[in-house]
Structure formats: C-alpha cells, structure tokens
Amino acid sequence: MRIVEHPILKFQRGEKVTFFFDGQPVNGYTGETIAAALHAAGIRVLGHSPELHRPRGLFCAIGNCSSCLMVVNGEPNVRVCVEKVQPGMQVETQKGKGCLR
Amino acid sequence: MPEMKQTEILVVGGGPAGLCAAAAAAQLGASVLILERDSKPGGQLVKQTHKFFGSKKQYAGDRGIHIGDFLLEQVETNPKVEVWPDTTCLGIYEDGVVTAEKDNKHIKIKPERVIVATGAAEKALMFPNNDLPGIYGAGAVQTLMNVAGVVPGKRVLMVGAGNIGLIVSYQLLQAGVEVAAVIEAAPKIGGYLVHASKIRRAGVPILTSHTVKEAYGDKTLEGAVIWQLDENWQPIPGTEQDIKVDVMCLAVGLSPLTELCWQAGCQMKYVAELSGHVPVRNEYLETTRPGLYVAGDVSGVEEASSAMVEGRLAGVSAALSLGYGKDTAPQLQAEALAELNELRSGPAGEKTMKGILKLMGKEGAAC
Numbered sequence: 001m002r003i004v005e006h007p008i009l010k011f012q013r014g015e016k017v018t019f020f021f022d023g024q025p026v027n028g029y030t031g032e033t034i035a036a037a038l039h040a041a042g043i044r045v046l047g048h049s050p051e052l053h054r055p056r057g058l059f060c061a062i063g064n065c066s067s068c069l070m071v072v073n074g075e076p077n078v079r080v081c082v083e084k085v086q087p088g089m090q091v092e093t094q095k096g097k098g099c100l101r
Numbered sequence: 102m103p104e105m106k107q108t109e110i111l112v113v114g115g116g117p118a119g120l121c122a123a124a125a126a127a128q129l130g131a132s133v134l135i136l137e138r139d140s141k142p143g144g145q146l147v148k149q150t151h152k153f154f155g156s157k158k159q160y161a162g163d164r165g166i167h168i169g170d171f172l173l174e175q176v177e178t179n180p181k182v183e184v185w186p187d188t189t190c191l192g193i194y195e196d197g198v199v200t201a202e203k204d205n206k207h208i209k210i211k212p213e214r215v216i217v218a219t220g221a222a223e224k225a226l227m228f229p230n231n232d233l234p235g236i237y238g239a240g241a242v243q244t245l246m247n248v249a250g251v252v253p254g255k256r257v258l259m260v261g262a263g264n265i266g267l268i269v270s271y272q273l274l275q276a277g278v279e280v281a282a283v284i285e286a287a288p289k290i291g292g293y294l295v296h297a298s299k300i301r302r303a304g305v306p307i308l309t310s311h312t313v314k315e316a317y318g319d320k321t322l323e324g325a326v327i328w329q330l331d332e333n334w335q336p337i338p339g340t341e342q343d344i345k346v347d348v349m350c351l352a353v354g355l356s357p358l359t360e361l362c363w364q365a366g367c368q369m370k371y372v373a374e375l376s377g378h379v380p381v382r383n384e385y386l387e388t389t390r391p392g393l394y395v396a397g398d399v400s401g402v403e404e405a406s407s408a409m410v411e412g413r414l415a416g417v418s419a420a421l422s423l424g425y426g427k428d429t430a431p432q433l434q435a436e437a438l439a440e441l442n443e444l445r446s447g448p449a450g451e452k453t454m455k456g457i458l459k460l461m462g463k464e465g466a467a468c
Binding site: 001002003006007008009011013032033035036039040044045046049054055056057058059060061062063064065067081082084 | 139
C-alpha cells in the first residue's frame with residue numbers, strides 16, 4: 001500500500017508505468033525500485049531458496065543481503081530492492097540459483 | 102572514459118562519513134572522487150526523518166534527510182569533487198588500483214589515497230522461520246516507507262528497543278501502520294527515553310526482557326510467538342504470547358561492512374564494542390595499509406553524527422598526507438578529535454571508547 005499523506009514527507013512519484021510480475025501486469029512509478037512497486041501491489045514473496053524452496057522476501061532493502069533476487073528481463077539474481085522499475089519489464093520469481101543465458 | 106581514472110583521493114561510500122571526508126579533503130585542495138552504489142548519495146540519511154541530537158556542529162535539530170541533502174550539495178558545488186552514483190567498488194589491489202562497476206562496465210581507478218566509508222549492514226536474529234517474507238531489517242522498512250512511500254504491511258512487531266527500533270516504530274505510526282509492540286531482550290530500553298516516551302504515549306507497549314520464540318505463516322508472516330527472559334537471558338516456559346502481525350522488524354544492531362578492508366589486506370580485529378571485525382587504525386583513521394583510511398560505521402558502529410566527524414578527520418588527514426593544508430590541517434584534526442571525544446563522552450559513548458582503546462591496543466590506558 002502506498003502512503004498518500006505523511007506528516008513530514010511529500011512523495012514525488014515519477015511517471016506511472018506498467019511492468020509484469022510472472023506475466024501479470026503491475027503498476028509502478030519510474031524512479032522507484034521493483035521491490036517497492038511489488039510491495040505496493042501486495043506482493044511479498046519474491047523468490048524461493050535454492051535448496052529447501054522456502055519463500056524469500058525483502059530483508060535489507062539496500063542491496064546487501066541478496067534475499068530479494070529475481071529474474072528481470074531474463075537475467076537471474078537481480079537485486080530488486082535496488083533495481084529500478086522500467087516500463088514493460090518482465091520480472092519473474094526466481095527458482096533455484098538461476099542460470100546465465 | 103580513459104583506461105585508468107586518476108584521482109588524488111578516492112572515497113568509497115557516499116554516506117555521512119564519505120561525504121564529509123570528500124568535502125574536508127577538497128576544501129584543503131585535494132581532488133576527490135566519490136563512489137556510491139546507490140543512485141542517490143546520502144547513505145542512510147536519505148530515510149531518516151527524525152531530528153538529530155548532539156551539538157549544532159553535527160546539525161542537531163535538523164532532520165537526517167535534510168542533513169543528507171546539505172552534505173551532498175556541499176560536495177556537488179565543489180569543483181574538486183566528482184560524485185559517481187550507481188557505482189559499486191569491487192576491489193583494492195596490491196598495486197593501488199581500485200576497480201568498480203558502473204553502467205555494467207568494469208572500471209579501473211588509480212587513487213593516491215583511499216578512504217573506505219562503506220557503513221554497516223543490519224544483523225539478523227535466530228529463531229524458527231526467521232526467513233519468512235514479512236520479516237525485515239528495521240532500516241529496510243524505513244527505506245520502504247520513507248524513500249518509496251510504501252508501507253510494509255498492516256501490523257508490526259518491532260524487535261529491539263535501541264534507537265533504531267524506537268525511531269522506526271514512531272515512523273511506522275506516522276505512516277499509519279499499527280505497531281503491536283516493541284520487544285527488547287535486555288532488561289532495559291537501550292535507546293533514548295525521549296524516543297521511547299513518544300511511542301508509549303501513542304499506546305505502544307514496550308516489553309523488556311522479551312524475545313521471539315518463533316515466527317509462523319504460510320508463505321508470508323502471519324504472527325509471532327514471543328516469550329519472557331529471566332535474569333540470565335533464558336526463556337521462561339509458560340510466558341508465551343501469540344501476536345498476530347504481518348510484519349516483523351529486526352532492530353538488533355548493525356555489523357560493519359568491511360569486505361573491502363579484508364580484501365585490501367588491512368589488519369582486522371574483532372571488537373565486540375564496535376559491533377564486529379573492524380580494521381586496526383591509528384588516531385587519524387589510517388589503517389595498517391598505508392594510504393588507506395576508514396571512517397564511519399565501517400570502523401565501528403556508532404551514529405551518523407560521529408560518522409560525519411570521522412569522515413572530516415579522515416578527509417583532512419588524507420589531504421594532509423598529500424601535502425595539502427600544512428598550515429590549517431593540524432588544527433582541523435585536533436578539532437575533529439575533540440568533537441569525537443565529546444560525542445563519545447556520554448553513557449552511550451562509553452562502549453565505543455572502550456572498543457577503540459581495545460582496537461588500538463591501549464586497553465587500560467586513560468583517554
């Protein structure tokens with residue numbers, strides 16, 4: 001959910017864009033991260049652990065911990081907490097360790 | 102872009118320490134390049150909506166976000182400083198070459214001095230199902246709320262009543278999110294009481310001597326079981342409470358991001374008071390690798406105010422070692438050292454002082 005009114009901050013969002021999460025259209029704003037846009041849409045499971053297949057979500061939000069790795073435009077292991085949303089982007093839940101094509 | 106980028110001083114990390122280091126070195130005449138992996142420099146200041154404490158010299162009374170903007174403006178208006186955002190430093194090599202990734206390109210830099218100001222990362226906590234989506238570092242939730250303007254969920258359990266736990270709880274309330282409780286394993290609240298009072302007044306209970314027994318949920322967090330600890334920090338069976346929350350924030354401390362220091366061959370030492378392994382350094386923040394300085398949380402976790410002063414000290418010292426500011430630099434160094442002593446003179450700084458003495462092998466010495 002997005003914050004509309006805040007006592008201190010004013011959020012200047014970019015242009016509204018559509019990207020795709022596992023094939024489904026999701027709205028985001030330019031300048032924000034993929035993780036933020038997915039959270040705003042209520043999507044919190046971003047991937048699954050390679051060995052035990054446990055759900056993985058956002059943890060550090062600053063590109064440190066690698067909990068939020070997803071496949072973006074076919075490229076695996078993208079840290080979506082720091083990668084910005086682009087129109088038409090294909091974002092997919094990552095299964096396993098990902099492979100480079 | 103030339104094959105090898107030249108600069109006199111390379112600053113790795115554009116947070117409070119790095120920005121202050123760059124400004125101080127450039128003011129003395131040195132050319133500086135700042136590498137920042139995020140798209141906006143400012144480090145964790147970019148999400149800190151609370152007002153700072155301390156003295157006017159460390160911007161007390163100003164909100165973190167405004168301090169970040171001011172520090173960035175200070176370096177951006179100085180022609181001696183170049184700022185490269187979206188750039189990740191990869192390594193510091195034997196021959197002094199530093200490598201970085203920028204726009205998917207591998208870049209080589211040849212600086213004469215390096216100041217590592219890489220900050221710290223949030224710690225996790227061990228309990229069953231601690232990996233469920235919905236369990237975040239408290240700083241992550243702060244980023245999500247205050248930078249992206251997105252709330253993490255509906256109802257939060259905050260783990261840790263240090264300053265970060267207390268401040269982020271208040272910011273969650275400001276964003277319209279319910280905070281079910283703040284729990285703290287220690288018998289006392291660790292953060293400033295002024296922060297604790299604010300959230301208590303809003304009706305949020307702070308439970309000391311409590312920790313997480315387990316989290317649960319199908320796919321994402323649905324709740325947590327907490328329990329009380331006795332005076333030996335052992336859980337007391339029968340004191341379990343089930344709290345329905347879709348978000349848990351861990352505010353259980355930070356550890357220094359020292360990968361570059363290890364890789365560069367700096368001598369490292371484990372100092373619990375400084376929150377982990379930190380590089381051994383002298384009074385002027387130069388490590389055991391000549392010409393490599395550290396500043397801010399990477400040299401021991403503290404607060405942004407001391408990180409800014411350490412940055413200034415490292416910047417002045419690095420510039421002086423290149424021959425800049427021979428007349429003024431010693432005075433600036435003395436001022437910075439005095440400010441650091443003052444910042445660390447309170448009860449919260451006692452631990453840091455003890456840690457620094459251990460780190461510098463001066464245990465038992467008077468300070």
